Amino acid sequence: MTTLADYSKRGIAGMNEGSLKWLALNRNQQISNMSLSRPPAGMLNFDCSLTPVLIYLNDHKAETLSGVVAAAEAFARDNNSDDIRFLLAAGNAGIEAATNIVIESAQYKMLAWVYGVVALLCLITFRSIRTVTCIIVPLAFTSVLCQALMAWLGIGIKVATLPVIALGVGIGVDYGIYIYSRLETYLKQGLSLHDAYFSTLRSTGKAVAFTGLTLAIGVGTWVFSPIKFQADMGILLTFMFLWNMLGALVVLPALARLLVRPAPRTETAGQPATTRVAA
Structure with a gap:
């Protein structure tokens, strides 16, 4: 000093x-x-x-x-007295400390806004709270795991790292929407949830898995960068891409099995059996 x-x-x-x-x-x-x-x-x-x-x-x-x-x-x-006052000054450490204080109070507000907007748009699209739950819960699970990974690796939440969590939400919700949209289509065609899930995996599931693996492999190469920030971002993005993909392929159908139950088939004279999705 x-x-x-x-x-x-x-x-x-x-x-x-x-x-x-x-x-x-x-x-x-x-x-x-x-x-x-x-x-x-x-x-x-x-x-x-x-x-x-x-x-x-x-x-x-x-x-x-x-x-x-x-x-x-x-x-x-x-x-402190009337003659002398001690104030927090600037400098590199002072600016970083002030930034950390702002981020600490703003990170949960940011996540609340991100999840709120995503949930609202999904609600407008699917008109079902149960469907929104199936899509949002895997994203929230990934966000919690990402923050746990950051704490375990010693990666602090800063101005540069805070948007990564929001980025994971933005990409992960696409996977969920793709999977659930196809799953809902098969359910409306009269398939059981079991058959609709496997039909979804054979069609959209392949595309989601390929996209998630491609993105994860691409950013995974950042881990070998000599720049510490880029290496840390490579770890976080790879983790979020993989977990969002697994959440959409595994967790979302499991939630749909619990929350979204197809209505029993009804048969009328001269018409094939049909089914409705209970939202």
Whole structure:
């Protein structure tokens, strides 16, 4: 940590042949003024009303920054007065700490808006809350697992990493819509849920699996990048592409088995048996 007082000590020692015995603050106001006659740039403003306290950190992890902010705020509460005030300043660590505070309060709002918009559009399209549940639950499960993976790998939620979760939702909902649309079509044709599911896997399921694997393999090569951010994004995107694909192919039909039950077939004279999807 460096303050203006440290430069004053060095100035006083320098005026006394560099003797370490003088490396201290002097009670004489004139000597203190002389020691700071030429302060370093940025350590004092023109009207002498502001001076920074520079703190050097071992790292800029979220835990470190939050600890520094908490300690600075506690010190300010205990020592602020009418004559002097301690304020949180800028610098690289200060800007990152402020960014983390904003992201911490905004990430859940962002996810709520993303899932809210997706759920509303799916509700308008399918006109069924049960269908929306079948599509949204696998996405939410993937988002939770992605945040757990980020915590396990030590990847913090920052401005650059926060949109990745929203990106996973945007891509994953496509898989769910494709699978459920085809599944609903087969159910309306009179197939049982078991037969409709396997027919869906043979048609749209192949396309979804191929797309998910292709995207995962493509971004998976980022893991070998020497750029840490790109390598971390490769891990997260690969994970989300694969889990969204598996959620659409496995979890969504399982939820449909529990929530969406076809109505019993009805037969009329001269007409083939038909069925309705109970939404």
